[in-house]
Amino acid sequence: MSTNTSYVPGLEGIVASQTAISMVDGANGRLVYQGYVIADLAEEMSFEEVAFLLWEGRLPTRAELEALSLELAANRTLTQAANIALDALPSETDPMDVLRSVVSVQGVEHRLAKPTVPLAIHAAASFPTILAMFHRRQLGLEPIQPRRDLSHAANYLYMLNGKESSPEIVRALNTYLVLLADHGMNASTFAARVIASTESDLISALVGAIGALKGPAHGGAPAAVIEQLELIGTADKAEQWMRDARKRKVKFMGFGHRIYRVYDPRAKILKEMCRRMNPKFYDLATRPTSSSTPPGCCRRSACPGSSSPPPSPSHASPAGALMCSNRAPTTA
Amino acid sequence: MAEFSPGLEGVVAAETAVSEVDGANGRLMYRGGYLIEDLVPVATYEEVAYLLWHGELPTEKELEALRRQMAAARKLNASARGTLAAMDSQTDPMDVLRTVVSAQGAAKALAKPTLDEAIALTAIFPTILGATWRRRQGKDPVEPQDDLSHAANVLWMMEGKEPEPDKVHLVDTYLVLLADHGLNASTFAARVVASTGSDLTSCVVGAVAALKGPAHGGATLAARNMLDKIGSADNAEKWLTEAHARHDRFSGFGHRVYRTYDPRAKILREMAKTAAPDLYKTAAKTEEVALKILHEAHPERPNATNVDFWASVVLTGAGIPKELFTTLFATSRVSGWTAHVLESLSDLRIIRPASRWIGPQPGKKPLQLAKR
Numbered sequence: 225m226s227t228n229t230s231y232v233p234g235l236e237g238i239v240a241s242q243t244a245i246s247m248v249d250g251a252n253g254r255l256v257y258q259g260y261v262i263a264d265l266a267e268e269m270s271f272e273e274v275a276f277l278l279w280e281g282r283l284p285t286r287a288e289l290e291a292l293s294l295e296l297a298a299n300r301t302l303t304q305a306a307n308i309a310l311d312a313l314p315s316e317t318d319p320m321d322v323l324r325s326v327v328s329v330q331g332v333e334h335r336l337a338k339p340t341v342p343l344a345i346h347a348a349a350s351f352p353t354i355l356a357m358f359h360r361r362q363l364g365l366e367p368i369q370p371r372r373d374l375s376h377a378a379n380y381l382y383m384l385n386g387k388e389s390s391p392e393i394v395r396a397l398n399t400y401l402v403l404l405a406d407h408g409m410n411a412s413t414f415a416a417r418v419i420a421s422t423e424s425d426l427i428s429a430l431v432g433a434i435g436a437l438k439g440p441a442h443g444g445a446p447a448a449v450i451e452q453l454e455l456i457g458t459a460d461k462a463e464q465w466m467r468d469a470r471k472r473k474v475k476f477m478g479f480g481h482r483i484y485r486v487y488d489p490r491a492k493i494l495k496e497m498c499r500r501m502n503p504k505f506y507d508l509a510t511r512p513t514s515s516s517t518p519p520g521c522c523r524r525s526a527c528p529g530s531s532s533p534p535p536s537p538s539h540a541s542p543a544g545a546l547m548c549s550n551r552a553p554t555t556a
Numbered sequence: 557m558a559e560f561s562p563g564l565e566g567v568v569a570a571e572t573a574v575s576e577v578d579g580a581n582g583r584l585m586y587r588g589g590y591l592i593e594d595l596v597p598v599a600t601y602e603e604v605a606y607l608l609w610h611g612e613l614p615t616e617k618e619l620e621a622l623r624r625q626m627a628a629a630r631k632l633n634a635s636a637r638g639t640l641a642a643m644d645s646q647t648d649p650m651d652v653l654r655t656v657v658s659a660q661g662a663a664k665a666l667a668k669p670t671l672d673e674a675i676a677l678t679a680i681f682p683t684i685l686g687a688t689w690r691r692r693q694g695k696d697p698v699e700p701q702d703d704l705s706h707a708a709n710v711l712w713m714m715e716g717k718e719p720e721p722d723k724v725h726l727v728d729t730y731l732v733l734l735a736d737h738g739l740n741a742s743t744f745a746a747r748v749v750a751s752t753g754s755d756l757t758s759c760v761v762g763a764v765a766a767l768k769g770p771a772h773g774g775a776t777l778a779a780r781n782m783l784d785k786i787g788s789a790d791n792a793e794k795w796l797t798e799a800h801a802r803h804d805r806f807s808g809f810g811h812r813v814y815r816t817y818d819p820r821a822k823i824l825r826e827m828a829k830t831a832a833p834d835l836y837k838t839a840a841k842t843e844e845v846a847l848k849i850l851h852e853a854h855p856e857r858p859n860a861t862n863v864d865f866w867a868s869v870v871l872t873g874a875g876i877p878k879e880l881f882t883t884l885f886a887t888s889r890v891s892g893w894t895a896h897v898l899e900s901l902s903d904l905r906i907i908r909p910a911s912r913w914i915g916p917q918p919g920k921k922p923l924q925l926a927k928r
Binding site: 230231232233234235236237238239240241242243244245247249254256258259260261264265268269273281283284285286289304305306307308309311312313314316317318321322324325328329331332333334335336408409410411412414415418419420421422423424425427428429431432434435436437438439440441442443444482483 | 914918925
């Protein structure tokens with residue numbers, strides 16, 4: 225037994241597991257998937273290729289990619305139980321609660337099964353369907369059944385909007401999915417590993433992870449960014465709004481990260497994409513931090529003696545703007 | 557970077573006053589400093605839940621208020637009923653629990669965990685357990701009864717008849733014994749989820765998901781399955797010797813924290829004598845032989861019987877089918893999970909440990925698809 229008996233809040237700096245899936249190199253602002261730096265994957269690879277990389281430890285051959293795409297496409301339909309359970313939830317339910325509940329139903333089993341790659345594929349295939357079906361129900365629209373001939377990203381948009389999106393929009397969502405696919409031992413991943421450590425099943429691990437991702441300190445962040453940008457309204461109001469907000473001790477959404485000491489590499493890629501795709505929103509989103517040095521009005525730097533990293537936009541800020549331009553549910 | 561402790565063994569991941577496991581001395585202490593063996597003779601599950609949530613045992617008036625609040629929260633809402641009905645009746649009961657708790661707690665807006673929610677979540681578990689069992693039997697669910705205790709409602713909603721006081725007492729004592737146990741895996745899962753600022757239902761769903769594992773809550777069923785295979789006291793020596801030769805693990809023995817007899821196992825062992833006399837004989841012989849074999853193989857290890865071993869006998873005596881053992885465990889532990897989440901709110905910091913990189917060095921260049 226280790227003799228490390230002092231309490232470490234948040235387990236910061238404690239090595240809780242060994243992994244080859246992804247590494248967050250905070251000091252150098254790098255995110256690495258299985259040896260590949262994220263910048264080399266983000267705009268080149270499909271979500272399917274990156275998912276294969278995370279599951280198998282290497283990029284797929286053409287035949288392997290086709291097999292994976294087919295397997296994903298074949299498992300996009302919800303089970304009867306999941307459809308009924310989805311309908312049982314009120315249409316104003318928080319989409320993350322819907323996801324938590326319906327993933328749980330979709331994955332029920334008679335007997336405990338060990339996690340496998342095929343089970344991971346089946347689960348991954350169902351997420352867009354659940355979110356899109358629910359999103360359409362909230363809008364009072366008929367559900368759109370998934371299509372087998374579209375990619376993961378393209379099919380998601382198709383199920384949301386009922387029509388195919390432009391290649392540019394599909395590409396943007398694909399890049400977002402690639403960028404967010406893994407990120408070291410973050411809280412939701414860690415929750416999944418804690419659950420898996422009891423030899424529970426894969427769906428149980430995923431349901432626990434969704435519960436953790438829901439928290440505003442974790443996956444809930446992009447939605448909060450959008451809300452703040454909407455409150456700010458226009459680029460020329462940004463400076464005054466942020467200064468007033470700081471006086472009122474309002475948290476700035478989309479800034480600060482426990483690990484990155486420099487700019488989050490995902491934020492950099494998303495920022496560039498946002499500039500290309502949605503210049504107006506880009507203008508608004510970048511105004512408070514248009515220089516490379518953010519103004520000293522971030523919640524963390526406002527605390528004297530804080531040992532937190534220098535504030536820099538986390539991925540949540542451009543991600544929020546991007547998701548807004550896609551008209552995808554911000555909790556996706 | 558710090559050393560890697562597999563399973564975070566020995567790492568202090570939280571400060572807590574909810575319960576303390578003193579493994580060296582074989583003691584379990586609940587909030588307020590009460591030893592488990594002192595609580596069992598005097599406190600019902602409701603009183604212990606109150607203790608875990610508030611830090612003190614309730615007065616008669618406070619207990620009455622809690623009972624009324626639980627009684628008012630025992631019915632499934634429309635989302636939970638619809639979700640329950642959607643699932644195949646033979647679904648794993650822990651999957652049913654995970655899903656129905658999730659649906660019952662589905663909300664419009666994110667809310668901070670509260671004590672009222674903790675009480676409501678705790679109150680709903682027997683209802684889900686009872687309905688799950690009756691669906692498995694092809695029977696209609698039975699409505700909860702407001703004037704019955706928590707433990708009595710468990711049996712009532714399973715069986716649909718007035719439960720025998722002896723059996724209610726067995727279930728109640730089991731619920732008291734299992735209500736909390738330091739930073740076990742499911743409680744830790746709940747605290748990890750809570751650390752992101754998520755809601756109480758998400759925390760409890762994550763905890764149910766963790767409890768399902770055979771290395772955690774599923775261990776009671778494994779112990780009972782082993783006793784079923786052994787069959788009788790006469791067969792224990794032969795069966796265990798053969799199993800040991802095959803390198804099969806004995807279910808119901810060993811614990812990471814206890815270096816001596818688990819205090820809960822001690823209490824349950826006594827209860828098992830009258831609760832299930834036949835199974836007790838098989839279990840007592842099994843325990844004797846298993847400890848002998850384990851000690852011969854690993855004299856350096858503290859090979860003690862754990863709570864799951866004797867719980868499996870007592871629950872059998874209480875008439876709980878083995879398929880529901882883990883669900884009943886959850887029915888008890890939910891008060892501990894929620895107490896931990898509520899406690900953690902006062903010093904909420906996202907739980908985000910480090911990991912050791914064992915993959916390729918960064919900078920590998922991806923090949924285009926055509927070249928792979």
